[in-house]
Amino acid sequence: MQTTHRQWIYRQRPAATVGSEHYALREQPLEMALGAGEVLIEARYFSVDPYMRIGQSGKPTYDAEPHPLGVVQQGGVVAQVIASLDTAFAPGDWVRSYSGWQTHARVAASDLTPIDPGIAPVTTALGVLGMPGRTAWFGLTEAGRPHAGEVVVVSGAAGAVGSLVVQFAKRHGARVLAIAGGPDKCAWLRDVLHADWTLDYKAFSDADALGAAMKAMTGGVDVYFDNVGGMVTDAVIPLINRRARIVICGQISQYSGGLDAPDLGPRLLHHMLYQRATMQGILARDYVHRMDEMTRIVAPWVKAGEIVFEETVIDGFDQLPAALNSLFTGEHRGKLLVRA
Amino acid sequence: MQTTHRQWIYRQRPAATVGSEHYALREQPLEMALGAGEVLIEARYFSVDPYMRIGQSGKPTYDAEPHPLGVVQQGGVVAQVIASLDTAFAPGDWVRSYSGWQTHARVAASDLTPIDPGIAPVTTALGVLGMPGRTAWFGLTEAGRPHAGEVVVVSGAAGAVGSLVVQFAKRHGARVLAIAGGPDKCAWLRDVLHADWTLDYKAFSDADALGAAMKAMTGGVDVYFDNVGGMVTDAVIPLINRRARIVICGQISQYSGGLDAPDLGPRLLHHMLYQRATMQGILARDYVHRMDEMTRIVAPWVKAGEIVFEETVIDGFDQLPAALNSLFTGEHRGKLLVRA
Numbered sequence: 018m019q020t021t022h023r024q025w026i027y028r029q030r031p032a033a034t035v036g037s038e039h040y041a042l043r044e045q046p047l048e049m050a051l052g053a054g055e056v057l058i059e060a061r062y063f064s065v066d067p068y069m070r071i072g073q074s075g076k077p078t079y080d081a082e083p084h085p086l087g088v089v090q091q092g093g094v095v096a097q098v099i100a101s102l103d104t105a106f107a108p109g110d111w112v113r114s115y116s117g118w119q120t121h122a123r124v125a126a127s128d129l130t131p132i133d134p135g136i137a138p139v140t141t142a143l144g145v146l147g148m149p150g151r152t153a154w155f156g157l158t159e160a161g162r163p164h165a166g167e168v169v170v171v172s173g174a175a176g177a178v179g180s181l182v183v184q185f186a187k188r189h190g191a192r193v194l195a196i197a198g199g200p201d202k203c204a205w206l207r208d209v210l211h212a213d214w215t216l217d218y219k220a221f222s223d224a225d226a227l228g229a230a231m232k233a234m235t236g237g238v239d240v241y242f243d244n245v246g247g248m249v250t251d252a253v254i255p256l257i258n259r260r261a262r263i264v265i266c267g268q269i270s271q272y273s274g275g276l277d278a279p280d281l282g283p284r285l286l287h288h289m290l291y292q293r294a295t296m297q298g299i300l301a302r303d304y305v306h307r308m309d310e311m312t313r314i315v316a317p318w319v320k321a322g323e324i325v326f327e328e329t330v331i332d333g334f335d336q337l338p339a340a341l342n343s344l345f346t347g348e349h350r351g352k353l354l355v356r357a
Numbered sequence: 358m359q360t361t362h363r364q365w366i367y368r369q370r371p372a373a374t375v376g377s378e379h380y381a382l383r384e385q386p387l388e389m390a391l392g393a394g395e396v397l398i399e400a401r402y403f404s405v406d407p408y409m410r411i412g413q414s415g416k417p418t419y420d421a422e423p424h425p426l427g428v429v430q431q432g433g434v435v436a437q438v439i440a441s442l443d444t445a446f447a448p449g450d451w452v453r454s455y456s457g458w459q460t461h462a463r464v465a466a467s468d469l470t471p472i473d474p475g476i477a478p479v480t481t482a483l484g485v486l487g488m489p490g491r492t493a494w495f496g497l498t499e500a501g502r503p504h505a506g507e508v509v510v511v512s513g514a515a516g517a518v519g520s521l522v523v524q525f526a527k528r529h530g531a532r533v534l535a536i537a538g539g540p541d542k543c544a545w546l547r548d549v550l551h552a553d554w555t556l557d558y559k560a561f562s563d564a565d566a567l568g569a570a571m572k573a574m575t576g577g578v579d580v581y582f583d584n585v586g587g588m589v590t591d592a593v594i595p596l597i598n599r600r601a602r603i604v605i606c607g608q609i610s611q612y613s614g615g616l617d618a619p620d621l622g623p624r625l626l627h628h629m630l631y632q633r634a635t636m637q638g639i640l641a642r643d644y645v646h647r648m649d650e651m652t653r654i655v656a657p658w659v660k661a662g663e664i665v666f667e668e669t670v671i672d673g674f675d676q677l678p679a680a681l682n683s684l685f686t687g688e689h690r691g692k693l694l695v696r697a
Contacts, residue, residue, distance in 0.1 A: 071627075071631075076595075077631075078627070078631045079630070079631040243626075246624060246626055246627070247624065250626070255416075265626055265627075265629040265630045266630070267630070268624070268626055268627040268630065271624055271627055275624060275627075276627055279623035279624050279625060280623070280624045281621040281622065281623060281624070282621065282622070282623075282624045283619035283620070283621060283622075284586060284587065284608075284611055284615060284619050284620045284621070284622045285619060286583075286586055286590070286605055286608055286636075286638075287411075287418070287586070287605075287608040287611055287616055288638075289605040289636060289637070289638030290419070290605045290606070290607070290608065290638035290639070290640065291411075291417075291418045291419040291638065291640075292638060293637070293638050293639060293640055293643060294637070294638050295635060295636070295637045295638075296626075296629060296635070296636040296637075297629070297633070297634070297635045297636075298626075298628075298629035298630040298631070298632060298633050298634050298635075299630070299633060300630065300631075300633055303633060
């Protein structure tokens with residue numbers, strides 16, 4: 018029986034929201050032939066992440082060139098080995114790969130990371146024990162540097178990274194204000210993740226009103242872990258305390274067009290001066306070589322059930338482009354995955 | 358003969374540009390009586406600094422409360438002792454004081470810093486060997502951290518702080534782009550301060566055009582020492598290199614009203630993320646305890662004539678409010694002083 022190899026080809030740069038019109042679905046018979054040291058994998062879960070939309074900007078971003086057109090959309094995947102010409106991998110093994118939006122891939126064994134399903138569900142390799150976990154852990158501990166008793170504000174707090182930052186900050190003894198869109202997310206952040214305070218930014222008409230609510234709750238902000246930018250950041254910056262640390266982890270409010278043609282917002286950098294604050298941009302890739310260090314600390318918490326790693330799973334390879342866009346409409350909670 | 362004690366009383370908060378209408382000139386007979394440990398000084402030079410306008414904002418800035426109304430305008434002064442009940446000071450001695458905009462002051466000896474006129478002109482105590490020098494030195498070395506060969510961009514480069522940053526950065530082996538307003542300042546920055554490149558921001562209609570010129574000159578920016586904010590900063594941020602350091606020393610373009618009701622500008626913080634850049638606000642007051650350290654390095658350069666410390670001196674106590682506003686109209690070069 019012939020297996021079909023399906024691929025989402027990124028074919029056109031979106032100007033605003035991204036959708037299936039920017040991709041082409043290609044189907045072909047699966048090529049089973051392998052070379053020495055190669056492994057054939059079948060994807061089980063696809064990661065859908067905000068950085069993907071950054072790479073679609075027409076301007077230089079974290080790479081000098083945008084994601085190329087005419088090739089498979091890049092991205093992280095949890096897969097199973099179906100054939101192997103490398104002794105380190107056998108059929109049935111679970112692996113993490115960066116083979117992107119395709120049902121199968123022929124990959125060099127050296128590009129695969131084994132997943133031990135005994136530690137945690139395999140999907141955590143794309144979440145708390147993968148890139149989002151690394152981003153949350155090192156972004157908070159290296160750039161945010163929270164002290165016990167300090168106020169940590171997290172924007173995008175119900176997302177894959179934000180929901181972990183909330184929990185990691187609580188473990189550091191910080192008092193945490195979690196900001197998210199909508200009362201359901203806020204209830205979850207309060208009741209399940211134990212944020213000290215929550216705010217639904219959608220309930221406020223402008224940054225001044227949101228800031229006044231933040232100030233009434235926290236008094237001031239020592240660490241701001243920003244996933245969102247825009248109005249939420251406008252509200253936080255005037256509230257920073259002396260020596261505050263601002264971590265720029267994401268600016269998701271700007272991704273659907275604002276990277277190419279920037280939005281306008283208030284000029285607030287003078288507050289950096291008054292408070293002698295520090296702002297630092299962080300990227301997950303800078304901490305890849307320290308995954309072992311993070312895993313040694315976080316994996317035991319995951320195994321013991323002490324970390325909530327919420328997942329929103331969308332079924333069907335066909336749903337990938339729509340799933341990517343849904344990151345920016347804000348309906349999911351925790352890590353967004355597409356199941357093959 | 359009775360001496361007149363003249364004082365500029367800050368009496369009304371400016372909404373936009375500041376001028377004499379926000380001050381009242383008070384004259385009274387000079388009170389000569391001194392207590393134990395007190396010194397009577399007569400001001401010779403008054404410092405006029407951008408931070409003074411920050412303190413006139415109606416919102417919290419570097420202090421929780423704005424400069425109080427109904428009192429002498431605060432500020433640094435170079436003065437001479439005319440009477441003393443402290444053994445450390447004798448009539449004729451030069452001192453630095455924070456006695457503000459008044460011709461005379463009765464000051465505790467512990468609040469005075471002696472000036473040695475043998476090292477350099479006494480006015481340097483308000484410039485290269487005073488607050489602006491400290492700001493330039495520690496802002497650049499501690500927050501900017503330039504390496505030899507890196508590109509350092511300085512905005513407000515012809516000002517008291519900027520003109521020193523240009524020279525200190527050159528001494529660190531950096532290549533320096535000096536940005537100022539007008540061709541005369543640029544010629545001075547190039548010919549006298551030996552900036553590698555200069556740009557007259559007033560010759561550009563928008564940040565994109567200014568940024569294109571910067572990019573053509575420098576290729577990219579490793580350190581941005583910002584005194585100005587606004588359009589110049591909008592042009593620099595998209596050009597930062599990996600691990601760039603942005604020093605927020607001043608935002609002078611915003612001081613005449615923009616601190617109370619912020620201007621709008623493009624949202625550019627996503628560049629911090631791509632380049633894993635750091636932005637840090639600095640204030641001179643944080644380095645007061647390290648003045649000895651800076652003096653040990655910089656004073657020999659000053660004494661040897663290796664540092665250009667340009668001064669613009671306005672004659673007349675009456676001119677103080679107008680001199681303050683002239684900081685924001687950009688006509689002076691180097692340190693702006695008013696001579697009593």
